Amino acid sequence: MRRRQRPSPFSTASARPRRRERSPRYPLPRSKGARPYEHDGDARPQSSSFDRTMRLPAFLHAARRRPIRSVRTIAVVLLLFLPVALTTWAASVVVPIAIEARQAAGQVFVTPVVREHFVDTPGTRVPEIPGSPTIASTTTTGIVSIPTATPLPNATPTPPGPTPTPYPAWDSDRPINILLLGVDARVGEEGPPRSDTMIIVRIDPVSKRVDMLSIPRDLLVEIPGYSATKINAAYPYGEMNSDIPGGGPTLAAQTVEYNFGIRIDYFAEVDIVGMEKVVDTLGGVVVDVPGIIKDDQYPTGDYGYTRVYFTPGLQLMDGQTAVRFSRTRHGDGDFARQARQQQVLMAIRDRAIDTGAITKLPELLGEVGASVRTDLSLRQMFALARLAQEINRNDIYTHSMAPYVQVSWIDGGYYLVGNWDAIRAMVSDFPSDSNAQRPLESSAPVETPVVSPTIPPRPVPTATPTTPSRLVP
Numbered sequence: 001m002r003r004r005q006r007p008s009p010f011s012t013a014s015a016r017p018r019r020r021e022r023s024p025r026y027p028l029p030r031s032k033g034a035r036p037y038e039h040d041g042d043a044r045p046q047s048s049s050f051d052r053t054m055r056l057p058a059f060l061h062a063a064r065r066r067p068i069r070s071v072r073t074i075a076v077v078l079l080l081f082l083p084v085a086l087t088t089w090a091a092s093v094v095v096p097i098a099i100e101a102r103q104a105a106g107q108v109f110v111t112p113v114v115r116e117h118f119v120d121t122p123g124t125r126v127p128e129i130p131g132s133p134t135i136a137s138t139t140t141t142g143i144v145s146i147p148t149a150t151p152l153p154n155a156t157p158t159p160p161g162p163t164p165t166p167y168p169a170w171d172s173d174r175p176i177n178i179l180l181l182g183v184d185a186r187v188g189e190e191g192p193p194r195s196d197t198m199i200i201v202r203i204d205p206v207s208k209r210v211d212m213l214s215i216p217r218d219l220l221v222e223i224p225g226y227s228a229t230k231i232n233a234a235y236p237y238g239e240m241n242s243d244i245p246g247g248g249p250t251l252a253a254q255t256v257e258y259n260f261g262i263r264i265d266y267f268a269e270v271d272i273v274g275m276e277k278v279v280d281t282l283g284g285v286v287v288d289v290p291g292i293i294k295d296d297q298y299p300t301g302d303y304g305y306t307r308v309y310f311t312p313g314l315q316l317m318d319g320q321t322a323v324r325f326s327r328t329r330h331g332d333g334d335f336a337r338q339a340r341q342q343q344v345l346m347a348i349r350d351r352a353i354d355t356g357a358i359t360k361l362p363e364l365l366g367e368v369g370a371s372v373r374t375d376l377s378l379r380q381m382f383a384l385a386r387l388a389q390e391i392n393r394n395d396i397y398t399h400s401m402a403p404y405v406q407v408s409w410i411d412g413g414y415y416l417v418g419n420w421d422a423i424r425a426m427v428s429d430f431p432s433d434s435n436a437q438r439p440l441e442s443s444a445p446v447e448t449p450v451v452s453p454t455i456p457p458r459p460v461p462t463a464t465p466t467t468p469s470r471l472v473p
Contacts, residue, residue: 117264167382167383168382168383169383170380172205175202175204175205176265176266177200177201177262177263177265178200178203178264178266178376179199179252179266179268180201180269181197181198181235181267181268181269181270182195182198182269182270182341183197192235193236194217194233196217197341198214198215198217198252198256199213199341200212200256200260200262200427203391205387207395208387208391209391209396209397209431211396211398211399211431211436212342212345212396213399213400213426214401216335216338216405217232217334218230218334218415218416219231219405219416220408220410220416220418221255222258222259223258224251224254231255231259234248234252234254235249235252236248238250249267249373260427262427266376266380267374268372268373268376270373272323272327274372275319275371276320276323277319277371278348278367278372279322279323280319282355284316284351285322285347286315286316286347286350286351287343288314289314289315290312293308293332295307295328295329298324298327308328310325325340326341335402338400346393346396350393352388353388358388359385361381361385397433397438398436399426399435400435403435404418404419404422404423405418
C-alpha cells in the first residue's frame with residue numbers, strides 16, 4: 001500500500017489556499033465608499049475586532065455602528081424628563097403650603113369695616129369726653145403703687161438681624177395706632193369672651209420709634225352707646241350686638257378713641273391658643289424673669305385653679321409657659337402683669353428677628369390659623385414686618401397708667417378711675433412721657449436656658465365649675 005506523502009510545510013506548490021467565506025447573515029461592517037474586504041490564503045485582517053464583529057447579533061451590531069446617536073437620544077430624553085420631574089416635585093411641596101397659607105389668610109384677615117371714628121386726627125382733644133365717669137357710692141383708696149423699675153442705661157446696640165426681605169415699604173408717614181386685643185376664650189363658655197389684654201401700639205415710620213401702652217382691664221370708662229363700666233366689657237358688648245359692624249373689635253376701638261382721645265387705625269386680636277402657637281412656632285422665647293413669681297389661683301380652662309411658679313433669671317419658655325407668665329396676676333397685681341405682657345411681646349419680636357422667622361410670614365400665618373384676627377391687609381402685614389426689622393430695640397418704649405389711676409370700690413366692685421386729663425396728655429405725646437421705659441432684655445445670650453416654670457408638687461383645690469352668664473348691656 002502506497003503511503004500518501006504529507007506535504008511539507010515549507011512547500012507552497014502543493015498547498016491549496018483556503019478562502020474564508022463571509023457569513024451572509026452577519027456581513028462585515030464597511031464604511032461608506034470603501035471597497036469590500038478581500039484577502040487570500042490564511043492572511044487575516046490586522047484589526048482584532050474582526051472575529052468579535054462577526055459573532056455579534058444584529059441589534060448589537062447596529063448599536064456598535066451608531067454609538068454616538070444612541071447616547072445623544074438618551075441625553076435628549078433625560079433633559080426632557082428632568083424639568084417635568086422637578087416641576088412635579090415642586091408642585092407637590094409648594095401647592096399644599098400655598099393652599100394652607102391662603103386658607104389661613106382667609107381666617108386671619110377680616111374685611112375692614114367702615115366704622116365711626118371719634119377722633120379724626122391723632123392727638124385731637126374731644127370736649128365731649130367727661131373728665132371721669134361718675135357713679136354713686138364711690139370709695140377712693142388712693143393712687144395705685146407698683147414697684148418702680150430702674151430705667152435701663154443705653155445698652156450695647158443690638159446686632160443687626162437678617163437682611164430685610166423684599167417686603168413692600170409702609171406707604172404713609174403718619175404714625176400708626178394699632179389696638180392689640182388678647183381675649184380669654186374658654187372651651188364650653190357661653191357668650192363671647194372678654195378682652196383681658198388691651199395694648200395701644202404706636203408706630204412712627206419716620207422716626208422709627210414704637211410706644212406701647214397697656215390699658216388696665218378694670219379701668220372705668222364710658223362705652224359708646226352703653227353705660228359706664230370696665231373697659232374689658234366693650235369687646236363682649238360689641239360681639240353680642242349685631243348692629244355694630246365688626247363686632248367686639250370695633251366697639252373696643254371706639255371705646256379707646258372715645259375715652260383716650262386717640263385714633264385707632266387697626267386692630268389685631270389673638271386668643272390664648274393663638275399666643276401659644278405663635279411662641280411654639282418660633283421655637284420658644286427667652287424671657288428675663290425679674291423675680292420670684294408664685295400664683296396659687298391661676299385659672300384653668302375648666303374654671304379651676306392651679307399653681308404657677310417662676311424663678312428669677314433668663315428662661316426659655318414654650319407657648320404654654322409664656323402665656324402663663326403673661327396672664328398670672330394674683331402674686332403681684334395687674335400692672336405687673338401688664339409689664340410682663342409687654343416683655344413677652346418684645347421677646348416674640350426679638351426671637352422672630354434673630355431667627356429670621358419674620359421673613360417667613362406666610363408660614364407663620366399658616367400655623368396660627370383662626371386664632372388670630374386683624375383688619376390689616378396682607379400687604380400691610382408684610383410692610384409692618386419690614387418696618388419692624390428697621391426699628392432698633394432701643395427705640396421701643398413702654399408706658400404705664402399706674403401713676404394716673406386710683407383704686408375705687410363701686411357698689412362692691414373693684415374699679416380703676418383715671419385722671420383723664422393726664423392720660424390724654426400722655427397719649428397725645430408719647431415721647432414727652434417722663435415715665436417711659438425700655439423693656440427688659442429678652443434675647444441676651446444664655447449658655448443653658450432654663451425651661452420654666454418648675455411647679456412644686458402641691459395639690460390645689462379645684463373650684464366648682466360654673467357657666468358664666470351672658471353680659472347684658
